[in-house]
Amino acid sequence: MRRRVTMVAVVAAALCLVLLWQPGMVRVSAQLSTPPEERYASPLEVLLSPDGARLYVLCQGADEVRVLDAATGRVLRTISVGHLPRGFSFSPDGARLFVVNSWDDTVTVIDTQSGRVKATWAAGFEPSSVVEDRPGKLLYVADRIGNNVTVLDAATGEEKTTLAAGRGASYLTMSADGSRLYATHVYPNATPHRTPPKSEITIIDPAQARVVGRMMLPDIAGVFHVALSRDGRLGVAAELHPKNLVPMAHVEHGWVFGNTLTVFGADVGRSVEVPLDELDRYYALPFGVAITPDKSRIYVTHGGSDCVTVIDTKKMLAYIRAHPEPFAEDLSASANYVEARVAVGKNPRGLVLSRDGGRLFVANRLDDTISVLSTRENRVTQTIKLVGPDKVSPLRRGEQTFYAAKYAFQGHFGCSNCHIDSTFDGLQWDLEPDGFGKDIVDNRLLEDLRGTEPFKWNGGNPSIAIECGPRTEMYFWRSQTFDDLTLADLVLYIRHLPLRPNRWRAADGALTPAQERGRAIFHRTVDKLGQPIPEGNRCAYCHSGPKGTNQKSFDVGTGKWTDNSGVLDTPQLMNVALTAPYLHDGSAKSLEEIWTVYNPHDRHGRTNDLTKDELNDLIEYLRTR
Amino acid sequence: MRRMTCIAILVVIAGTVGVAAQSGAHPVRKVHAVAQALGVPTMPRFRFENFTTANGLPDNHVFSVLVDGDRVWAGTENGLAVYEGGNWKTYTTADGLAHRAVLSLALDKRTGDVWAGTMGGLSRVSAGRIDSYTQLNSGLSNDVVYGVSVEGENVWVATAAGACRLNTRTGEWSLYNERNTPMNEIWVYAVSAAADKVYFAVWGSGLLELNQKTGVWDKWDDPDGENEMVLLKDQGLIHEITTSVSYVDGVVWVATYFGDSHYDGRYWHNFLTKDSGLPSNFTNTMRGIDRKRAWFGTDKGLAYFDGTNWAVYRPALDTGKPEMTVRDARGQVTAIPVETAPAHNYVLGIDFQGRDIWVATAKGLSHGIYQP
Numbered sequence: 002m003r004r005r006v007t008m009v010a011v012v013a014a015a016l017c018l019v020l021l022w023q024p025g026m027v028r029v030s031a032q033l034s035t036p037p038e039e040r041y042a043s044p045l046e047v048l049l050s051p052d053g054a055r056l057y058v059l060c061q062g063a064d065e066v067r068v069l070d071a072a073t074g075r076v077l078r079t080i081s082v083g084h085l086p087r088g089f090s091f092s093p094d095g096a097r098l099f100v101v102n103s104w105d106d107t108v109t110v111i112d113t114q115s116g117r118v119k120a121t122w123a124a125g126f127e128p129s130s131v132v133e134d135r136p137g138k139l140l141y142v143a144d145r146i147g148n149n150v151t152v153l154d155a156a157t158g159e160e161k162t163t164l165a166a167g168r169g170a171s172y173l174t175m176s177a178d179g180s181r182l183y184a185t186h187v188y189p190n191a192t193p194h195r196t197p198p199k200s201e202i203t204i205i206d207p208a209q210a211r212v213v214g215r216m217m218l219p220d221i222a223g224v225f226h227v228a229l230s231r232d233g234r235l236g237v238a239a240e241l242h243p244k245n246l247v248p249m250a251h252v253e254h255g256w257v258f259g260n261t262l263t264v265f266g267a268d269v270g271r272s273v274e275v276p277l278d279e280l281d282r283y284y285a286l287p288f289g290v291a292i293t294p295d296k297s298r299i300y301v302t303h304g305g306s307d308c309v310t311v312i313d314t315k316k317m318l319a320y321i322r323a324h325p326e327p328f329a330e331d332l333s334a335s336a337n338y339v340e341a342r343v344a345v346g347k348n349p350r351g352l353v354l355s356r357d358g359g360r361l362f363v364a365n366r367l368d369d370t371i372s373v374l375s376t377r378e379n380r381v382t383q384t385i386k387l388v389g390p391d392k393v394s395p396l397r398r399g400e401q402t403f404y405a406a407k408y409a410f411q412g413h414f415g416c417s418n419c420h421i422d423s424t425f426d427g428l429q430w431d432l433e434p435d436g437f438g439k440d441i442v443d444n445r446l447l448e449d450l451r452g453t454e455p456f457k458w459n460g461g462n463p464s465i466a467i468e469c470g471p472r473t474e475m476y477f478w479r480s481q482t483f484d485d486l487t488l489a490d491l492v493l494y495i496r497h498l499p500l501r502p503n504r505w506r507a508a509d510g511a512l513t514p515a516q517e518r519g520r521a522i523f524h525r526t527v528d529k530l531g532q533p534i535p536e537g538n539r540c541a542y543c544h545s546g547p548k549g550t551n552q553k554s555f556d557v558g559t560g561k562w563t564d565n566s567g568v569l570d571t572p573q574l575m576n577v578a579l580t581a582p583y584l585h586d587g588s589a590k591s592l593e594e595i596w597t598v599y600n601p602h603d604r605h606g607r608t609n610d611l612t613k614d615e616l617n618d619l620i621e622y623l624r625t626r
Numbered sequence: 627m628r629r630m631t632c633i634a635i636l637v638v639i640a641g642t643v644g645v646a647a648q649s650g651a652h653p654v655r656k657v658h659a660v661a662q663a664l665g666v667p668t669m670p671r672f673r674f675e676n677f678t679t680a681n682g683l684p685d686n687h688v689f690s691v692l693v694d695g696d697r698v699w700a701g702t703e704n705g706l707a708v709y710e711g712g713n714w715k716t717y718t719t720a721d722g723l724a725h726r727a728v729l730s731l732a733l734d735k736r737t738g739d740v741w742a743g744t745m746g747g748l749s750r751v752s753a754g755r756i757d758s759y760t761q762l763n764s765g766l767s768n769d770v771v772y773g774v775s776v777e778g779e780n781v782w783v784a785t786a787a788g789a790c791r792l793n794t795r796t797g798e799w800s801l802y803n804e805r806n807t808p809m810n811e812i813w814v815y816a817v818s819a820a821a822d823k824v825y826f827a828v829w830g831s832g833l834l835e836l837n838q839k840t841g842v843w844d845k846w847d848d849p850d851g852e853n854e855m856v857l858l859k860d861q862g863l864i865h866e867i868t869t870s871v872s873y874v875d876g877v878v879w880v881a882t883y884f885g886d887s888h889y890d891g892r893y894w895h896n897f898l899t900k901d902s903g904l905p906s907n908f909t910n911t912m913r914g915i916d917r918k919r920a921w922f923g924t925d926k927g928l929a930y931f932d933g934t935n936w937a938v939y940r941p942a943l944d945t946g947k948p949e950m951t952v953r954d955a956r957g958q959v960t961a962i963p964v965e966t967a968p969a970h971n972y973v974l975g976i977d978f979q980g981r982d983i984w985v986a987t988a989k990g991l992s993h994g995i996y997q998p
Contacts, residue, residue: 163736613787616765
């Protein structure tokens with residue numbers, strides 16, 4: 002009875018939200034209070050203790066590591082760590098567990114024997130993965146915002162160096178013999194405007210703490226975990242293959258995303274991109290990868306499709322040898338090597354195999370469960386429910402919708418394909434409603450969106466409900482699958498995505514001298530020649546308020562021949578340093594280019610009177626926003 | 627008298643070498659022994675192997691050279707070449723290099739990344755990936771990058787419009803020019819950075835020093851002003867037109883087009899052709915080894931100063947034949963017979979590989995293999 006009442010209340014609340022988010026009601030909806038925080042466990046990664054007896058679960062939502070009995074799922078210990086932990090790993094001797102806390106920029110060092118936190122060390126910007134070298138001397142940390150791998154002294158946490166990795170460096174995997182460390186990244190490396198994206202697997206020699214190679218991944222944007230076989234002869238990386246240069250009009254032909262693996266190593270002799278999708282079904286967001294000890298099977302989690310793909314390695318290698326590349330676009334290929342698709346929980350992410358390869362543990366982030374698969378039977382034999390809220394809140398349902406690909410035609414992709422981990426993807430897309438080849442648009446960051454309406458670069462959508470509702474269904478998903486409640490939950494989730502800490506602004510808000518000088522330029526009303534700057538040509542006029550937008554549209558001279566109109570929405574400035582490239586179509590590769598290349602007539606603010614160092618100051622200030 | 631001495635020594639050495647060759651002994655060692663016996667200072671000897679387009683270099687005009695272990699990088703007028711395992715590989719603008727003409731090189735010893743200053747921006751070469759920074763796409767002060775130096779997480783850059791610093795952790799660019807330093811001119815030719823101090827050779831504006839701890843700038847000028855007249859030789863920097871700087875062991879070595887200088891923090895000491903072994907006052911580059919020793923790249927050959935004596939290595943100015951001369955503390959010059967010399971007299975870059983030396987010249991890259 003109580004559950005029924007609760008459900009009715011939730012439905013009523015959701016309906017109210019939908020009703021409130023109509024055009025013209027934006028201000029009202031912005032005043033809605035934030036729903037009470039639900040501390041879901043949100044398991045992101047899993048590890049097995051060296052003896053296989055304990056399952057370590059990285060609970061991102063609860064800021065905890067939970068230690069479970071691997072056989073029964075019983076909780077043995079709960080260890081609090083920093084905020085939003087994203088990765089963890091054992092020291093080679095198993096005595097220490099390292100956890101990276103992505104919003105604290107710290108590493109938590111845990112004594113596995115006592116379960117106590119022994120130290121908390123500073124790391125780079127948004128640490129996302131951590132691995133210790135074999136001798137136990139150096140600790141490698143991938144920094145997503147830093148775009149590098151920071152090398153720390155494994156005894157003291159002192160920083161030794163930083164190695165340049167790919168943009169959005171996020172996941173690290175050590176080879177079984179400890180001789181090579183592989184780093185992937187979730188945002189593509191910079192390429193010329195409207196050219197295919199490129200990514201890389203950065204190869205590090207951990208003995209030298211040097212990058213010794215970069216395996217180039219053409220056409221790829223969004224690379225997640227790498228797995229390596231025990232003999233070191235086979236490597237597999239899970240990745241996204243976006244098709245953003247063609248109009249997003251042919252979902253049915255697979256022309257939006259491919260979900261693929263890059264397979265490399267001596268068994269292959271080169272790196273080969275291998276498709277995971279099928280002709281009429283897609284397996285979105287490949288994230289975690291594991292290879293069985295005997296190398297016979299490869300397991301891939303699909304965060305958007307709520308399943309695990311099982312690949313017969315021999316058949317896959319035989320297919321690779323028998324077929325000339327490229328065949329990443331051949332959706333009939335996977336039938337030759339995919340053995341099974343095993344349904345698991347919502348948004349499956351990290352996975353780990355037992356030492357004998359008989360059991361596979363999968364962390365289902367958005368329903369707080371661990372699926373235990375029998376690899377002999379390819380089925381879930383046990384589901385471990387983690388402690389957390391019993392009910393699924395509207396916010397949580399919205400997040401589930403955000404990560405689910407099932408709403409798109411044939412399960413092609415979900416919101417989080419383009420908004421990786423609810424952020425952005427660094428790509429520009431040709432959305433069909435504006436016309437083929439028209440209005441190429443750069444993807445924008447989804448954080449703290451309240452008060453930044455309207456949406457779309459042309460300012461055409463007054464609310465998220467419009468942006469994510471009929472428009473998305475019609476033009477993105479090619480299906481009409483959102484019911485009102487689903488949409489209300491999704492909108493709720495997006496509206497409550499928090500703003501991550503700004504890494505360029507001091508904790509106390511104090512500005513450096515350069516940032517202070519830049520702030521003065523941002524707010525100036527008179528140019529260096531003593532001439533008044535018209536109100537509409539001042540930085541602080543359009544980019545006003547705490548979020549850096551007056552929510553109006555202007556023609557600042559950045560329109561291109563491909564645009565239907567040069568009048569563009571004023572984008573918000575929060576965390577603007579993260580989201581290169583810039584301008585509505587992503588044509589400016591850096592903040593500098595907005596003014597050095599694309600503002601020849603001072604229409605996008607009065608800037609041509611500035612010296613180079615003054616422009617640098619302005620940019621230093623913008624990076625604090 | 628000096629000529630007679632040389633001839634006499636050569637006769638003796640030639641005879642000794644002949645005897646040594648007949649007896650199977652090492653001829654170079656014998657030369658050393660003879661030179662020592664005659665009181666000629668022992669200076670390093672090299673067998674030079676030269677690289678040009680004929681054996682793999684992308685261009686003979688080599689502006690800069692950098693050694694990283696077994697790898698040698700050459701900044702040429704037509705790309706950045708790396709010599710590894712006996713083969714040359716060239717990076718060009720097609721690979722992302724900012725410009726084909728690579729004027730300067732620096733190694734980040736912590737990461738192994740190579741920073742290349744070019745005529746069109748600054749490039750970082752990291753395990754084959756090249757990221758380029760220009761005055762348009764970054765905070766770089768100017769695209770013409772004459773010099774680069776890496777210190778910790780900072781990359782210091784000398785450009786045609788001031789100097790700048792990139793903090794590789796934060797991505798922040800800091801610019802240094804006439805507006806915030808005592809830089810009269812902004813044509814910065816070279817930079818040498820260390821944790822305590824950073825020195826800039828500013829063409830026409832002497833030597834600038836930035837104390838990193840205090841943030842205080844100091845400026846060193848030619849006390850005689852911008853002319854070639856030297857009234858008091860060791861009273862300060864030898865000339866305003868500085869071209870190269872090398873800060874090592876708390877001592878700064880400075881090259882100019884009108885002689886070279888050494889400053890130990892208290893006293894200046896200057897070098898001119900008329901009273902030192904410097905083959906030319908027109909010095910393109912300089913590398914200090916320690917407080918006493920340094921190498922000089924001039925328009926008339928490569929020179930080495932061991933704190934007392936000088937050695938010059940070059941193709942002879944008249945005949946073009948390989949030449950090595952040694953000048954002792956008394957000014958006595960002795961010709962040492964050699965069979966090889968750097969590829970050209972116009973020396974633009976110097977680096978070291980153990981006891982070997984690599985020399986960038988206007989007509990090829992030279993590997994001086996140390997001869998014990």
